[in-house]
Every structure is written in C-alpha cells, then in structure tokens.
Amino acid sequence: MALAAVLLCGGAVALTAPAQAAGSPEDAAIARAQELIRLNPAAVRAADGDRYEVIRAAVTRTGSAHVRFNRLFQGLPVVGGDFVVHVAPDGALDGVSVSLDAPVAAATEPKVTxxxxxxxxxxxxxxxxxxxxxxxxxxxxxxxxxxxxxxxxxxxxxxxxxxxxxxxxxxxxxxLEHTATGTGHSVYGGQVPLNTTQTIFDYKMIDPLRGNSKTCDMQHTTAGPCVTFADVNNIWGNGDPAHNQSAAVDVHYGSANTWDFYLNVLGRHGIFDDGVGTTSQVHRGVDWANASWSSTQKVMRYGDGSNGLRPLVSLDVVAHEMSHGVTQAVGGLIYSGESGGLNEGTSDILGTMAEFYANNAVDTPDYLLGEEIDIFGTGDPLRYMYQPSLDGISKDCWYNGIANLDPHFSSGVANHFFFLAAEGSGNTPYGASPTCNGSSVVGIGRDRATQIWYHALANYFTSDETFAEARADTLAATADLYGKCGSTYRTVAMAWAAVGVGTYSYPWKLCIPKWNLVWEEWPQPPILDPGPIKWITKVQEKGTLEVAEVAVNLTHPRRGDLRLELVSPAGRSYLLKAPDAKDRAADLADVYQVRLGGVAEAGEWTLVVEDVVKGEQSHLRGWSLLY
Structure with missing residues (x-):
C-alpha cells in the first residue's frame, strides 16, 4: 500500500490520532507514532512552527515499528532535522533517533539575499x-x-x-556524485547471463525483469545523448575493453545482480523501493577514470579509465555505486564528517554483500574493494575491509578527529566493524583481521550482519549520524531482529568495541533467564588460590552448531587473575579467558562464545577456573552451557 505524505504540527499544536487505526500495519504504526509525538514533543525536539512529514513506516516480525519523519520549520525544510520514532510491540514509545540537540529557534528572514x-x-x-x-x-x-x-x-x-x-x-x-576512482584492464565477470528486451529489429539492453533498467552509451561525451545499447543477435561484447559492448555487459550484469540482492535478501524493489529500474551510463567522457552515482540525475556513470583500457565496471564497483542510491533513498547520510564515512562504508558493505550474493566464479567474492580494476597498476585493491589501514591511509579504529578525513578513508571504521561482526577477528579465509583493543570476536555470519546493517540504515540512521550513534542503532536493530540475549547481540557490541567505538557491555541481568543458570548456595568451596577447580554440567543430546555460549558468574576481587577453560566430553579444550594483569576490576559476569566446528558433543562438559595469583579468594555463583 502506498503511503501518502502526512503533515503533522509540532510544538504546542495537538496531534489527532484516529480512535482505531485502519488499513495496513504501517498505517497503524504511523497513527501511533503521531500520537507518541503529541504526547512526547520534547523527544523529537519539537518547536512551535514545526511540521513533520511521514517518509515511511516499517513494521518488523516482532511487532515493533519504525516511522521516519522529515521536519519543516515555518514551512522551510530542516536539513538534519529528520528523526525516526520507534514503537514497541505494545504501542509504547521505544525511543527516538534524532540528530537535533534542541528545538529549532532560527529567524526565518534572511539577511543574505x-x-x-x-x-x-x-x-x-x-x-x-x-x-x-x-x-x-x-x-x-x-x-x-x-x-x-x-x-x-x-x-x-x-x-x-x-x-x-x-x-x-x-x-x-x-x-552529489559518489565515486570510486581507478583504472582497470579487462571485463571482469567472464561469461554471464543478461536480461534484455527484444524489438522488431534488435535487442536492447533494457532489463524488463528489473523495472526496465537500462544501460546506455555516452559515446565518450559528458553531455550525451546516452544511447541504449542494441544488438542484432543478443550476444554482447567479447571480453575486450576495446569492444564497445564489453564494459556495458559488466554494468548490465552487475546492476541486475545488485537489484536481485536487494530484492531477495533485503526485500527492496530497486533503489527507491518503487520498482523503477536504474539507468547506467557507460563510456562517459574520454579516459574518465571514475564511476559515480549522481544524486541529482539519479543515474550511475562509468568511465573507461586511462587510455580506455581499464573500465571501472567491476561487480563490486557497480554494486557500490548503486548502494549510494539506496542510502540516498532511505533518508540519506550527509557526505561529510562521520556520516560521510558511514555513507561510504555503507556502499562498501552492501556492495560487497552483493558480490557475495552473485558468487561469480571468475570474480570470486572477497572483502576487497576494486581489486579487479587495479587502480594502482600493482594488483592492489582500493580498500581492505578486514584491515582498512593496509591501503596506507584508511583507519582501522575510531578516534576523536576522524570526522576530518575524506569519507573514503574514515569509512574504514564501518568496514572493519562489519567484517569483525560477520567473519570474526584473527585469521579468516578472507584475511587476518586484528582488533583495536586486543579482543577476540567470533563472527555471526554475513547474512545476519547484512540484515542488521540494512535494518539500522533504513529504520534508525539519521542524516547526521555519528559512529557512536551507529553503534547504538545497530544494537537496536539487532535487538529488533534477533533479541538482546544471545551471541548475535553480544558480537555486535564486541565488534564496535573492537574498532574503538564504545566499550563492550552486555545486559547480563536481563538475559539470566535465557541461560537458566543454577546459582550456587553459599557457602561453597572457594576457587583454589592459586590453582584450578572443576565444575561439571551435563548435555543430554548431540547437536550441530558452529558456536556455543558459556555463561559464567563468579566473585573475585581482581578478575584479571583468573583463567577460564571449557573441556568437552571428548577432552577438547577451549580457552574462554586468559589471565590479564591489567584487568583490576572485581567480579566476573559474562558470556563467552566457543567455536565447536559444527559438532556439539553429548555428555559431561567441564568448566575449569584457575586462579593464577595467590592472595585473594573467589567463589563461583553459577555457570551454564547453551547451544
């Protein structure tokens, strides 16, 4: 159902919600969000003279809803005044994502003409x-x-x-044009299928299955016209950049694959979610070594690179530029400061996930950006998501002042976070990924990480988003999709801490019922000081799972003295926590992830706690193993 724009009055003017919302769940969510704004004007930084325009509403499987608004003040659009009202399943206000620090109080008569x-x-x-x-x-x-x-x-x-x-x-x-700059040397995807449109005389590079997306030839000009590619036998190009159609094949294939990724993975019908196809302009300019999304003309543009030998049309480049359009469509991230880094990082993240979705045998999926176009002529990629600093300028970790970097380089923080969340830290099939705090992160997989990032982008991010806000918003998105108790939520929190954004914390008390811990009655034999002590729990059935969770709660004046280990029924040992002389905090209540390699053994599992420093006593309160 199409959602019409709804204008609301802010400040002291009351909002009227229908007694009973009719129509779709989105209609009901909008009505409830309007009522919550009326009841909580300070939450959205409401001012007299404000009007709020509904952009869209999203209702999740759990019943929570997210309604996005634009703001006008005295009839003027407020750039950076957008906000999202979050509605809990029971209709309560579950928070507001808002960039403004205070209600607008600006004069509306300009002194500058x-x-x-x-x-x-x-x-x-x-x-x-x-x-x-x-x-x-x-x-x-x-x-x-x-x-x-x-x-x-x-x-x-x-x-x-x-x-x-x-x-x-x-x-x-x-x-307004977001570019990936470089040079390439060939077509990159090998032999690929193309959807085209047949006419009486020929075939056109117009994809009828994807909103009539078209690929056209700028004929080495910047002003056009852009002529839709045509062919008499529906066999396009020959893999050589010198052939006029070859680069167009990569673009048409890449845009179709990216369309399918957004549709089949994220439920989005094209860039603007309206089923309308894309326009891709190939052979733009002479030796133009760029690719871009034009936010004014709503088209993608591709150059042929130096001497026309290395067109910037590889799959990840096409998906990257198309993702800039999606970011613009869902509310936009201003292309400067930290929001600029998040904007560029979003295109890297979703563009890379589109590459994995394609699973092309010639251009195999990876976490490198622009490796096929060979921008430097050395075989090196533009960016490395698993360790962004490998390019010599991007940043692995957040720091105060990162907003001053070009968004292409501050995006490293978002890219690194996503890789850690999806694949984990240390040695991976895609490269070794360090953490900024020395922690170890076990990934939740690409599928979940993709859903979380997109859900946060569409329903939480505002135009002036910071990395700290992105942390809070991706955690909120995780809770929406997968709950707060479990390895998914914990991994997202750990991955942000691992790139220097926030510190790792977990809602231990909230999640205790999930693990059904058996709390020990005091007094209990203390943990040997120094020395190890063992506790046993029983697992009745075999399972098949990559990751298990070990919940531990114990007292100790200095938890850095403790070493924790899990031992399987077959005697396999898994280190949960190493001693850390720098950790002087008291007590321990945490959940540890364990890679089981796909097999959960039946029988008795043992928790071993060892106090490596003499002088202080501790007790175990409870622990549990959860598959």
Whole structure:
C-alpha cells in the first residue's frame, strides 16, 4: 500500500490520532507514532512552527515499528532535522533517533539575499555553475540556523553548497556524485547471463525483469545523448575493453545482480523501493577514470579509465555505486564528517554483500574493494575491509578527529566493524583481521550482519549520524531482529568495541533467564588460590552448531587473575579467558562464545577456573552451557 505524505504540527499544536487505526500495519504504526509525538514533543525536539512529514513506516516480525519523519520549520525544510520514532510491540514509545540537540529557534528572514548566496558560493568554491538557491534551516551539527542551499558544479563534479543566510559564508559542501576512482584492464565477470528486451529489429539492453533498467552509451561525451545499447543477435561484447559492448555487459550484469540482492535478501524493489529500474551510463567522457552515482540525475556513470583500457565496471564497483542510491533513498547520510564515512562504508558493505550474493566464479567474492580494476597498476585493491589501514591511509579504529578525513578513508571504521561482526577477528579465509583493543570476536555470519546493517540504515540512521550513534542503532536493530540475549547481540557490541567505538557491555541481568543458570548456595568451596577447580554440567543430546555460549558468574576481587577453560566430553579444550594483569576490576559476569566446528558433543562438559595469583579468594555463583 502506498503511503501518502502526512503533515503533522509540532510544538504546542495537538496531534489527532484516529480512535482505531485502519488499513495496513504501517498505517497503524504511523497513527501511533503521531500520537507518541503529541504526547512526547520534547523527544523529537519539537518547536512551535514545526511540521513533520511521514517518509515511511516499517513494521518488523516482532511487532515493533519504525516511522521516519522529515521536519519543516515555518514551512522551510530542516536539513538534519529528520528523526525516526520507534514503537514497541505494545504501542509504547521505544525511543527516538534524532540528530537535533534542541528545538529549532532560527529567524526565518534572511539577511543574505539569494543573489548574494550565489556570488558567495561561486567565489568561495570557484564554481563553474551555480543553481537556484533554496532557503532552508540547516540543522546539521544539532542546532538550527537559516541558510541557503545551492547546487553547484566545481572541479570535482556536482556538489551542494550550504551558505549562511545571516552572514555571507559557505558553511559546508557535500559531493552529489559518489565515486570510486581507478583504472582497470579487462571485463571482469567472464561469461554471464543478461536480461534484455527484444524489438522488431534488435535487442536492447533494457532489463524488463528489473523495472526496465537500462544501460546506455555516452559515446565518450559528458553531455550525451546516452544511447541504449542494441544488438542484432543478443550476444554482447567479447571480453575486450576495446569492444564497445564489453564494459556495458559488466554494468548490465552487475546492476541486475545488485537489484536481485536487494530484492531477495533485503526485500527492496530497486533503489527507491518503487520498482523503477536504474539507468547506467557507460563510456562517459574520454579516459574518465571514475564511476559515480549522481544524486541529482539519479543515474550511475562509468568511465573507461586511462587510455580506455581499464573500465571501472567491476561487480563490486557497480554494486557500490548503486548502494549510494539506496542510502540516498532511505533518508540519506550527509557526505561529510562521520556520516560521510558511514555513507561510504555503507556502499562498501552492501556492495560487497552483493558480490557475495552473485558468487561469480571468475570474480570470486572477497572483502576487497576494486581489486579487479587495479587502480594502482600493482594488483592492489582500493580498500581492505578486514584491515582498512593496509591501503596506507584508511583507519582501522575510531578516534576523536576522524570526522576530518575524506569519507573514503574514515569509512574504514564501518568496514572493519562489519567484517569483525560477520567473519570474526584473527585469521579468516578472507584475511587476518586484528582488533583495536586486543579482543577476540567470533563472527555471526554475513547474512545476519547484512540484515542488521540494512535494518539500522533504513529504520534508525539519521542524516547526521555519528559512529557512536551507529553503534547504538545497530544494537537496536539487532535487538529488533534477533533479541538482546544471545551471541548475535553480544558480537555486535564486541565488534564496535573492537574498532574503538564504545566499550563492550552486555545486559547480563536481563538475559539470566535465557541461560537458566543454577546459582550456587553459599557457602561453597572457594576457587583454589592459586590453582584450578572443576565444575561439571551435563548435555543430554548431540547437536550441530558452529558456536556455543558459556555463561559464567563468579566473585573475585581482581578478575584479571583468573583463567577460564571449557573441556568437552571428548577432552577438547577451549580457552574462554586468559589471565590479564591489567584487568583490576572485581567480579566476573559474562558470556563467552566457543567455536565447536559444527559438532556439539553429548555428555559431561567441564568448566575449569584457575586462579593464577595467590592472595585473594573467589567463589563461583553459577555457570551454564547453551547451544
């Protein structure tokens, strides 16, 4: 059911919700979200003169709902004023994702005229073209100020400038074309199937199964026209970049695969979720060594690289650019600061997952970006998700000031997090992935990690998202999809801590019922000091599982003195926790993940606790093994 735009009045003006919501679950969610805004205006930073426009509503399998709103103030759009209302299954307010720090209180009469804004943007940015200014409230950074928004053309391409409407200065710019820059040497996917449209005379590179997505030829110009590729026998290209159709084959195949990934994995019907296909422009410019998504024209553009020998059309590049469009469509992440890194990281993450979805035998899936196009002429990729710093400039770990980096390099934090969440730390089939805090992370798999990232992007992220907010939002998305108690939630929290965003914490008390721990009655024999002591639990049935969970709760004045080990009925030993002289905290209540290699043995499993330092006494309160 199509959702029409709904305008709400904020501030002191009441919202009226229907007595009984009719229609779809999304309609009911919107009505409830409106009522919650009326009851909790401070939660959305409501101001007199606010209006809220419903963008969309999503209802999960658990009954929770997420309703996204845009904000207008005195009729002016508030950039960075978007928010998402989260509704619990019982209809209670489950939180609000909002970027504004305070209600908008900006004057709406500009002191800088539209003409002055044009001159300011042209002079400051050396813009060759400046479009018509639009008066807005700029809420980026948490506070609202009156500003002009202008489309500009600068040396690096299309961009958007924001000019202060109180004094003539450029507040910021953001690129409207998101690019992966490099060179390549061949077509990259081997022989692939293509969906085309047959006419009376020929076949067109128009995909009728995917919203009539088309691939067209810019004929080495930047202005066009872009002519849809045609062929008389429906056999396209020959694998040589010199053949006009070869690069088009990669793009048409790559966009179709990415469409299928979004549809079959994430339930999304095209970039804008409206079933309308994409337009892909091939052979743009002369020796243009770029690929981009144009957020103004809503098209993807691909150049042929230096001397036309290495077109930028590999599968991960196509999926990366198409994912920029999806990010724009679901609410946008401003392409600067930390949100810029999350924007670029989202394209790397979802583009890589589309590559895994394709599972092409020639361009095998991996966690490298742009390895096929060989940007440096050395065989090195553009980016390494398992250890981003291998490119010499991207960052593995968050630090205060990372927002000042180019988004292509600050994206390393998001890429590294996702890899750790999906595949885990240490040696993996895709590369060795270190952690920033020396921890060990056991991955939850690509499928779950993908669902979590997309759910957070679509239902929690706001345009001015920070890495700290992304941590909170992906944890909220994890709780929505997989609950708070279990290895999935824990891994997401651990993976963020492993890249320097937040610290690892787990809702131990909340999750105790899940493990059904048997608490020991005091007094119990203390843990030997020093020395090991064993406790036994019984597993009645065999199982098949990669990861088990060991929940442990014990007292000790200095838990860093303790070594924990799990021993299987067959005598296999799994180290849960090594001693750590730097850990001076008291007591231990945690859950450890154990890779079982697919086999859960029946019989008696043993927990071994060893105090390696003499002088302090401890007791085990309870422990449990859960498959």
């Amino acid at each position: 539209a003409a002055q804004a044009v001159t300011t943007a042209r002079d400051a940015l050396r813009a060759t073209e400046v479009g018509t200014p639009q008066l807005i409230v700029d809420g980026v950074g948490g506070t609202g100020r009156l500003a002009w928004r202008l489309p500009v053309t600068v040396a690096t391409g299309e961009a958007e400038a924001v000019v202060d409407a109180v004094e003539p200065r450029v507040l910021r710019t953001q690129a």
